[in-house]
Amino acid sequence: MIVRNIEEARKTERLVTAENGNWDSTRLVLANDGGNFSFHITRIFEGTETHIHYKHHYESVYCIEGEGEVETLADGKIWPIKPGDIYILDQHDEHLLRAHKTMHLACVFTPPIT
Secondary structure, eight states, X not given: OOOOOHHHHTTSTTXXXXXXSSEEEEEEXXXXXXXXXXXXEEEEOTTOEEEEOOSSOEEEEEEXXXXXXXXXXXXXXXXXXXXXXEEEETTOOOEEEEEEEEEEEEEEEESOOO
């Protein structure tokens, strides 16, 4: 069994921060934990826009807190995101994530992030 605390994990290399300061991600479950998925709590900071494209991962993102929007670049569609919403990048969608209020997101990746 694996048990982790997010605040403790944020004091380790499991906390990854974007070079531009737009986001951070606490990687609570990674490939080296032996599962078939990874699980992250990611914060997208207020007033930022982040370009994201995972070419090899199926990703589900659940909004816990905050407000923003996601735009798929292939078609320019924009969806508002608020607590209780989930979006699923089932086509390896290249997208922009904009935070109007800092967003706390629970993210699951398959295959797992290393």
